[in-house]
Amino acid sequence: MTRAFLSQEAAARYSQARIDAIRALGQMAEEHGAQFMVVAGDVFESNQLSAPTLSRAISALNAVPVPVFLLPGNHDPLDASSIFRSKAFRDQAREHIIVIADSSPVAVPGVANVEVVGAPWFSKRPGVDLCAQALKALEPAPGVTRILLGHGQVDSLSPDQAQPGVVSQALLEQALAEGRLQYVALGDRHSLTNVGNSGRLCYSGTPLVTDFDEVDPNKALLVELDNDACTLMPLTIGFWDFQALQRDINGVEDLAAFAQTLDAIRGQECSVLKVGFTGSINLALAAELDALLEAQSHVFASLKRRERTTDLAVIPDALDDNAIALSGYADATWKTLLAQAATDDTATDALRLMYRLAGGAGGNDTGRGA
Numbered sequence: 001m002t003r004a005f006l007s008q009e010a011a012a013r014y015s016q017a018r019i020d021a022i023r024a025l026g027q028m029a030e031e032h033g034a035q036f037m038v039v040a041g042d043v044f045e046s047n048q049l050s051a052p053t054l055s056r057a058i059s060a061l062n063a064v065p066v067p068v069f070l071l072p073g074n075h076d077p078l079d080a081s082s083i084f085r086s087k088a089f090r091d092q093a094r095e096h097i098i099v100i101a102d103s104s105p106v107a108v109p110g111v112a113n114v115e116v117v118g119a120p121w122f123s124k125r126p127g128v129d130l131c132a133q134a135l136k137a138l139e140p141a142p143g144v145t146r147i148l149l150g151h152g153q154v155d156s157l158s159p160d161q162a163q164p165g166v167v168s169q170a171l172l173e174q175a176l177a178e179g180r181l182q183y184v185a186l187g188d189r190h191s192l193t194n195v196g197n198s199g200r201l202c203y204s205g206t207p208l209v210t211d212f213d214e215v216d217p218n219k220a221l222l223v224e225l226d227n228d229a230c231t232l233m234p235l236t237i238g239f240w241d242f243q244a245l246q247r248d249i250n251g252v253e254d255l256a257a258f259a260q261t262l263d264a265i266r267g268q269e270c271s272v273l274k275v276g277f278t279g280s281i282n283l284a285l286a287a288e289l290d291a292l293l294e295a296q297s298h299v300f301a302s303l304k305r306r307e308r309t310t311d312l313a314v315i316p317d318a319l320d321d322n323a324i325a326l327s328g329y330a331d332a333t334w335k336t337l338l339a340q341a342a343t344d345d346t347a348t349d350a351l352r353l354m355y356r357l358a359g360g361a362g363g364n365d366t367g368r369g370a
Contacts, residue, residue, distance in 0.1 A: 003272075003302075005272065005274070005302045005304060006272070006301060006302050007302070010301040010302060013269075013270070013301070014240065014301070015053070017208055017238060017239075017240055017270070018057075018208055019056050019057060019060050020060075021207040021208045021237050021238050022057065022060035022061060022063075022064070022207075023060050023063060023064075024207070024237045024238075025037060025064065025207060025220055025237060026060075026063055026064035026065055026066075028220065028222070028235050028237065029064065029065065029066050030065050030066075032222055032233075032235070034066055034222065035066060035067075035108065035110070035111045035114070036066050036067040036068070036069065036108045036109075036111060036114075036116075037064060037066055037067070037068045037069070038068075038069045038071070038116065038147065038149055038185050039068065039069065039070050039071060039187070040071050040073075040149045040150065040151055040185045040186055040187025040188075040203075040204070041071045041072065041073025041074070041075075041076075041121065041149075041150075041151030041152075041187035041188060042073035042074065042075040042076060042151070042187060042188065043070045043071075043072075043073070043076055044057070044075065044076040044083055045075050045076075046075055046076065046083075047076050047077070047079070047081050047082055047083045048081075048083075049083060051088065054083065054086075054088055054089065054092075055088070055092060058089065058092040058093050058097075059092075061093065061097050062092075062093065062094045062097065064096075066096070067096045067098060067108055067109050067110070067111075068096060068097050068098065069098050069100060069106070069116050069118070069149065070084070070097065070098065070099050070100065071100045071118050071119075071120055071149040071150075071151055071187065072084060072099070072100070072120045072121050072122075073121050073151040073187055073188060074121055074124050074125075074151065074152070074188065077120075077121040077122055077123050077124055078099075078101060078120050078121065078122050079122060079123055084099045084101075096109065098116075100116070100118030100120050100149060101120060102118075102120065103117060103118060103119060103120075103133065103134035103137070103138075104117075105117050105138075105141075105146065106118075113143055113144050113145060114144070114145045114146075114147075115141070115144055115145070115146045115147070116146075116147050116149060117134055117138060117146055117147070117148050117149070117181075118134070118148070118149040118150075119131045119133065119134040119148070119149065119150045119151065120151075121151060125165065126152075126164070126165040127164045127165065128164055128165065129164070129165065129166065129167055129168055129171070130150070130151070130152070130165065130167075131148065131150040131152075131167045131168070131171070131172060131184075132167075132168055132171050134148065134150075135148075135171060135172075135175050135180065135181075138175070138180050138181075139180065140178060140179045140180050141180075142179075145182045145183075145225055146180065146181050146182055146183075147181070147182065147183045147184070147185060147225075148172070148175070148181050148183070148184045148185070149185050149187075150167055150172070150184060150185070150186050150187070151186070151187045151188050152165055152166065152167045152186075152188050153166055153167065153188060153189065154166070154167045154168070154169040154172070154186070154195055154201075155167065155168055155169055156169045156195065156196075157189070157193070157195070167186070169195060169196060169201070172184050172201055173196055173198060173201065176198055176200050176201065181200075182200065182225050182230070183200045183201075183223060183225055183230060184200060184201045184202070185202065185204065185221075185223070186201070186202065186203045186204075187203065187204075188203070189203040189205070190205055190206045190210055190211065190214045190217060191203065191205050191214045191215035191216055191217065192204060192205035192215070192216040192217075192219045192221065192234060193205070193215075194232070199230050199232065200230050202221060202223075202232065204219065204220055204221035205217055205218075205219045205221075206218070206219070206238075207219065207220050207237035207238055208237065208238035208240060209238060209240050209241065209242050210242075211242060212242045212243070212244040212272075212274065213244075214242070216234070217238070217242075218236055218237055218238035218239065218240070219234045219235065219236060219237060220234075220235045220237050221233070221234055221235070222234075222235050239267060239270055240267075240270045240271070240272070240301070241265075241267065241270065241271045241272065242271075242272045243271065243272070243273050243274075244273075244274050244275075244276075244306065245261075245273060245274070245275045245276070245306075246275070246276045246277075246278070246306075246309060247261075247275060247276070247277055247278075248277075248278050248279045249277050249278070249279040249281055249285070249289060249312060250279040250280055250281065251281075251285070252285065252288075254279065255285060255288060255289060255292070258275075258292075259292055262292075262296050262300075262303075265300075268299045268300050268301075269299070269300070269301060270301055271300050271301055272300070272301050272302040273300055273302065273303045273304070274302075274304050274305070274306040275293075275303070275304070275305060275306055276305075276306035276307075276308070276309030276310045277289070277305070277310045277311075277312040278309075278310070278311045278312060279312055279313070280312075280313040280315055281312065281313070281314055281315070282314070282315060282316060283314060283316050286312075286314045293305065314348045316348075337350050
């Protein structure tokens with residue numbers, strides 16, 4: 001998975017973390033005695049992967065010590081170009097890697113009386129509720145434990161319930177109540193989410209965080225089914241952290257507090273931050289903020305100013321004039337920009353640059369203020 005805000009070096013580490021997450025899942029399965037693993041869609045970001053990426057992913061899946069069921073989702077649908085149909089996948093994936101190609105119940109290898117039923121995607125935009133279709137021919141099977149693998153948004157959580165592919169929560173709960181299913185594992189929603197009140201209908205989220213708005217990411221869900229009991233245990237898999245922060249900066253104390261916040265973050269090399277700023281500062285403090293962000297950007301996986309939520313007024317004052325010594329053309333340019341800064345953001349940006357180039361960000365306390 002590519003992320004534009006990551007440098008080439010950080011992106012390589014993030015890509016490796018995704019492979020490491022697969023291996024961590026296998027270790028967790030072994031530690032907790034799991035008998036098989038299910039991935040409810042979007043195994044891959046797309047059907048067009050580089051050969052090295054695919055080979056590394058398959059190698060990690062092959063190392064998982066239990067059967068692994070893979071459901072094609074909207075990112076990797078089972079269409080004509082499906083990566084699951086590719087020769088590379090078929091040649092490299094071992095027998096315990098099982099791709100759900102239709103909605104026929106599949107017995108779990110080595111586990112008696114347990115079946116997996118899937119609702120695979122065959123295109124990026126299905127015209128029907130695929131889970132509902134999978135349930136049509138599914139009759140109760142006394143003595144058999146069934147798990148449905150579905151992908152997509154349930155109607156109770158979907159922002160657009162008119163979409164034809166939205167999954168009916170009521171139909172899933174009815175199938176659970178009738179005993180046709182004992183658990184529904186859902187994918188597509190990247191946040192760990194328990195749907196409804198049955199405790200048997202869940203999104204497990206993502207084993208590695210992928211975006212800033214995910215709630216409780218870096219998780220897998222250990223599900224234990226025993227007769228009429230269903231126990232869920234979230235397991236921490238990934239360790240990357242995406243944070244969207246908002247900070248008020250109006251004086252040197254606020255900047256110092258923000259610097260302390262950055263220093264207190266653990267695992268900075270695996271932390272991705274975007275920060276919005278509000279407040280009113282002079283050029284001296286603006287220069288110090290710029291210098292802090294620049295220095296810390298080399299420590300964090302990514303540290304960027306969040307322009308959409310930034311409303312930080314930079315207002316030059318007398319202390320700024322006293323902090324630098326200019327003459328001739330430079331002084332004239334400085335004064336011209338000062339006159340324009342009140343109404344022109346470009347002029348303010350130019351002043352900030354001049355201030356730094358002239359040595360005004362050298363740590364002179366008399367140049368601080370707001």
